[in-house]
Amino acid sequence: MSQNQNQHPDPTETQNLTLVQAVRDGLHAEMERDDDVVVMGEDVGANGGVFRATEGLSEEFGEERVIDTPLAESGIVGSAIGMSSVGMKPIAEIQFQGFIYTTFDQLVSHAARLRTRSRGSITCPLVVRTPYGGGIRPPEHHSESKEAFFVHEPGLKVVVPSTPYDTKGLLTSAIRDPDPVIFLEPKLIYRAFREEVPTDSYEVPLGEAAVRREGSDISVFTWGAMTRPTLEAAEDLEGEIDVEVVDLRTLSPLDTDAIVESFKKTGRGAVVHEAPLTGGLGGELTATIQEEALLYQEAPIERITGFDTPFPLYALEDYYMPEPARITDGIREAMNF
Amino acid sequence: MSQNQNQHPDPTETQNLTLVQAVRDGLHAEMERDDDVVVMGEDVGANGGVFRATEGLSEEFGEERVIDTPLAESGIVGSAIGMSSVGMKPIAEIQFQGFIYTTFDQLVSHAARLRTRSRGSITCPLVVRTPYGGGIRPPEHHSESKEAFFVHEPGLKVVVPSTPYDTKGLLTSAIRDPDPVIFLEPKLIYRAFREEVPTDSYEVPLGEAAVRREGSDISVFTWGAMTRPTLEAAEDLEGEIDVEVVDLRTLSPLDTDAIVESFKKTGRGAVVHEAPLTGGLGGELTATIQEEALLYQEAPIERITGFDTPFPLYALEDYYMPEPARITDGIREAMNF
Amino acid sequence: MRLSTESVTSSKDEPFRILDANGRLIEGRTGPDLSDEQLVQMYEDMTFSRHFDERTVSLQRQGRMGTYAPVAGHEGAQIGSTYALDRDDWVLPTYRESAIPLARDVEPSEVLRYWKGYEEGNASLVAENVFPINIVIGSLIPHATGMGMAFKYRDDYSRAVVCHFGDGATSEGDFHEALNFAGVFDTPNVFFCNNNQWAISVPRDRQTASDTIAQKAIAYGFDGVRVDGMDPLAVYRVTRDAIENAKRPEDDRKRPTLVESVQYRFGAHTTADDPSVYRDDDELERWQRKDPIVRFEKFLRNTGRLDDERIDAVKTRNEERMADAIEAVERLDDPDPEEMFQNVYEELPSRLEEQFERLQELRDRHGDDELLEG
Amino acid sequence: MRLSTESVTSSKDEPFRILDANGRLIEGRTGPDLSDEQLVQMYEDMTFSRHFDERTVSLQRQGRMGTYAPVAGHEGAQIGSTYALDRDDWVLPTYRESAIPLARDVEPSEVLRYWKGYEEGNASLVAENVFPINIVIGSLIPHATGMGMAFKYRDDYSRAVVCHFGDGATSEGDFHEALNFAGVFDTPNVFFCNNNQWAISVPRDRQTASDTIAQKAIAYGFDGVRVDGMDPLAVYRVTRDAIENAKRPEDDRKRPTLVESVQYRFGAHTTADDPSVYRDDDELERWQRKDPIVRFEKFLRNTGRLDDERIDAVKTRNEERMADAIEAVERLDDPDPEEMFQNVYEELPSRLEEQFERLQELRDRHGDDELLEG
Ligand SMILES: Cc1ncc(C[n+]2csc(CCOP(=O)(O)OP(=O)(O)O)c2C)c(N)n1
Ligand SMILES: Cc1ncc(C[n+]2csc(CCOP(=O)(O)OP(=O)(O)O)c2C)c(N)n1
């Protein structure tokens, strides 16, 4: 588990940024630093991305480095793989996670395998960024949160930031990482709050969870957009239950040590995610914990998740998403076992 | 949990079939029964399928019902969805599970969602058959076992037979099912053994696990090709440990009742699957069990699985696959906790 | 009539059109085989669509409607092509084709309902042989081919399947796979590309280096046609030809056709988009001068089918119809979360049942207000 | 020289060729710009490939080799096109292009090693700018486009990227997306389609309704060319032209080219396939009469570059080279399972480390023999 403070660069120069601005800032910094870094995707150029995550980059770095592509996701990821195989560092944007499925073959059959297939002589230092998750009242297919798909594919890394500071630092690490990273951006909180973000470059290392709130009664594991309602639930329970909140930040490789350490301390646990229950990462975390710490376990680990239904159109989405009330109840259930 | 015997049709008329012959027999029976059933895919026609699962069907039912398609998996599943939306019952073959990834968007964005999207006015009574799993010494991409991907998508059903009898019965149920079914065929045991299979049609209901071996010390959950090495391990442990083996048969929807019932009896458990450990169904099963039966749990549930690596080329595949020795050791570990 | 060959092989030629900019028949072109009544109804549908668009965009601005994809500029293409359909034909629209269900007599309140985030609105299309909308670009095209394969398999020569998509969609693999299947299986399909010059901010010439979209049909062995999408009569004619050919193909012609309808979107991509960031006003103005409604209105006036009085009557009817639709959709009951669990499968699996029960407990405990505030 | 336009627009024409069936220069065609030595070396590579094929198939039959995809019939296409490459060019072959790494001086034992199920064999291609093989049809084509994009981005005009695939692969969405990207970004790519008339059991005309594969280039705004794949000199010329154009495009021509090489596979699809189930002996015999090796040998004899004696010497060298390769690959150590864990990521994550340790314990406990018997 890392202490963010350790990686802090010059702490005097900071900007007050939203999470999506931190994405842009991270992209900008790495593009300045390394000519091999290019950004590509639909509407990333003149339009600056449908969420403005690439705003102004095209003007600054030119069309050759901020590449508006045709509307073809497999083509985007497939050509990015080709670019990365000869040493470039493409950052491909998939406009919404719901449109990433056509890239699945390129991701699992190639990005994840080229290093193995070539015994390290060809690698894929590629980042695929995509906004994920529900709650913004959009049309169908714009609310998916299927991180579990990527985590089940060896060879991929999966990262989900939950704060502007982490966003820039994790994105920097992802771009510099020698392996393919799926970078899932919690669009629900793209503009939800601001944080001081260092102007300099810095890395938040991949593979390290962060304890967002210390507590002694129960460990709640979550990531991305669910971190906020989970912290809110923890606040609501203040005085009644002392909740520890662990933000996993990297979902693959998992920071098993941090997870187990927190659980051993509290002996009770819950996992909060937006994705459907069945086959979601709640299962993986639960299994990992009971493998490593069954003797500490005082209650079943609660899975507080989306339902096993397609994500509904927005009239019903607030019923779908875990929110503080549901999380609070879940935590109480784990306590009252 | 079902007793196979209950569904038995006329038990006097049977054929001694391999698993792949039972696939063919099941297809044949449903094609005879219902004109809306068609088979489609690469090389399913004159060639009878690369594993001969559709042998002779083209001669008997004609090219219009046994459709050799162009080499385009998304086109196969996408057009099958269109056919099924107007009431046909297409059975699409994907030649190997490793080639199904380009169909992911069609499966998750459409097959799984059309019923919800149209509030039931359009449905997808579609079956996607595909041989899965390792052990046959093939080239790359021919050994995948990524059932967890499909299980995590609400709206899809996922079925994996392990015997010729079940194969015909489950396939029949899948074809008649009003919803899309992913039918994963354990190609490792396509021709491994024979069984008496009724000549008549019959259904083995979806969603019901089968106890393959009763035991009192530990419950081992598995499916498909892993059923045999698991049973072998159970035999090897005879006298030392009394192992119950539960073959899940349907992975979505899961037969939670059967799983929990068996576990409550034994208080110890293991899951055996070929897929990589992380994010595999071992996690889902473990989480489900501890939610429902933590107080019965005497030891961590062992996950005996493939490694978190891409499936290797065949020179190494025997190290990758769980086999009786590894399963035996895993079971002992759960016992000796 | 073979429009196809002429337009495809001379790819840089002007698209096929019947009306000139002033709504007069171009020399050598014959008028439409539609009755006066039908032509006026077409006009009413086009103006209603424009009105529907304006009102829905403004509802969205007021927070009374979800993200919406405006039609304006596409009325000629959508309504011209929809009038060419026979009753049993199926049409698969995208999110930008609200005028299609409207022209097929789906209640405007149902179309609004979809944009208000209710699946029920989408479901209501099916009764009129309009396929429910989805938003994954290009992915509906194989469904259209599959439907065509089904009708062919059943020897049902009474149905064609018309599938709409944008210029951007032609870059997707599914476009290619679907058209290739259609060529191989020779299915009763019309692939209707609404080439409106932009895919959000990406211009047509960044989408593909081919001179035209129509010429892409060459890769699949069937005909491609270019038509002026701002001319509803030309669109009607070309689509009608393609539909008839799909059902009764000419000897030397395959049943499918790729239609490239050359047009422009006047508004933003969706209510979430700001086109001023990426495109010139000049371009917009150039195209606005070709407004399909203005042009068609001139034609109907020129030919004595329409006058000020009738136009006023149409306007009044449109406004009333839309006002009713808005009222209806705003009167809707709050949605029942049970809908979310129904229709995942025909039968509710026990896991889902339990999840629904847990949600109901949660609602009982906290009340919907607390639950939905997030 | 512009071959492209002539062949594509007259799509049913014969593909471009230089040698007639008897190995004589066709009137009006000029000979190759290759030295006598290179021509004879080309012949040696072609015959070695044929010999490699025969021996590997027979090793597979004896259980000494994995599933193998024979080259026979494709030697002209593979070796003709590979000779057209400059040293820095990249080539992306499929599973059926064993002759390509062989002609680029990859050790035959390394190629065999791949087919024996060792990733190391695949890795050895990279040093010769041959991309490691994968088996997902069509999916390598976007990689080629991306490599082209990278070289263009770096203003590196010294490299072209030649990507091979079959007629079947042209049906995949990735083919379409990759060629469309290449057209839009105007990349230094040669897309080389080995149209061998079959995709396993599916004949060419069931694969697509387009008359030729070459004409599909029209959809992407660049040139397509048809060439006789059984004529190594024609293939060399067409590929060379395309590679030169990729690096220094003619004014009115885009950098990418789609080459359709018309040829035939003589053997089974792979050693797991039985072609007698789906195709006629007649067809095979008709194509065998065009055997690229026979034809090329005639040309070399006719022009005095080859005689019985030299042919015997080539044969002997081939046999020795292959015998050495087999010996080398059969002498290989048993593979170390550690390889499986290395190269998943640059650094081994702790979970994987633990898994590897558990495997080592298992091996210690049971011994490899028991473990591997399954
Ligand atoms: C597969 C997929 N990728 C991306 C998007 C996001 N998106 C929505 S509309 C659009 C542009 C579509 O352009 P076009 O096909 O020309 O249709 P138009 O909107 O111009 O009518 C994009 C990129 C999507 N909906 N689906
Ligand atoms: C995506 C994908 N689908 C299916 C297969 C199985 N398969 C292997 S080769 C082949 C036929 C390929 O035909 P073609 O592209 O013409 O190449 P050829 O083998 O004739 O050289 C098929 C269907 C595969 N390897 N990849």
Ligand SMILES: [Mg+2]
């Ligand atoms: Mg458009």
Ligand SMILES: [Mg+2]
């Ligand atoms: Mg072929």
